[in-house]
Amino acid sequence: MSSFSAGKEVLSYCGKCKLPLGHTIVSMKDTATIGKVECNTCHAVHMYKDPATKSKKVKSTSRSTKKSKKAVSVGELWMEEMGKASGKAVAYSIRSTFNEGDIIDHKKFGPGIVQTLIDDKIEVLFQHELKLLVHGK
Ligand SMILES: [Zn+2]
Helix, strand or coil, X not given: CCCCCCCCEEEEEECCXXXXXXXXXXXXXXXXXXXXXXXXXXXXXXXXXXXXXHHHHHHHHHHHHHHHHCCCCHHHHHHHHHHHCCCCCEXXXXXXXXXXXXXXXXXXCEEEEEEEEECCEEEEEECCCEEEEECCC
C-alpha cells in the first residue's frame, strides 16, 4: 500500500520537460488517486501522468503511425487481391483475351490478377511486380 497526499513527492511524466521527473503532489482526486502535480524542474502544474503508462502509450502510437504511413507494397496488394479473387487461374497466353479481375497463371511471373485493360494490353498484378502484358492477339 502506497499512500499519497498533497505535498508529497511522486514520479510523474512532465509534458513540458518530456521526461519522467520528480513532482510534488498539489491535489488528490481521492485518497488513492493523484490529481494535480507540480514539476520540481519546470514548476508546471498539470495532471499526474504515470511515467510507465505514458511511455507505453507513446510506443504504441508511434508504431500504429508508422503502419498507416507505410505504402502498401505490391506483395501485400497481391495477397489481398488473391484472397478476394474467385475462380480458377487461367494459363496466360498472348492469344487469350482477359478481363478485369481474371486470375492468370504466368509461366515466368506466376499467378496474377488482371487490374486494368488498356487497349490490347492488360495490367497484371503479380506477387512481386505490376506487369503490362499483351493479350487477344
Ligand atoms: Zn517539468
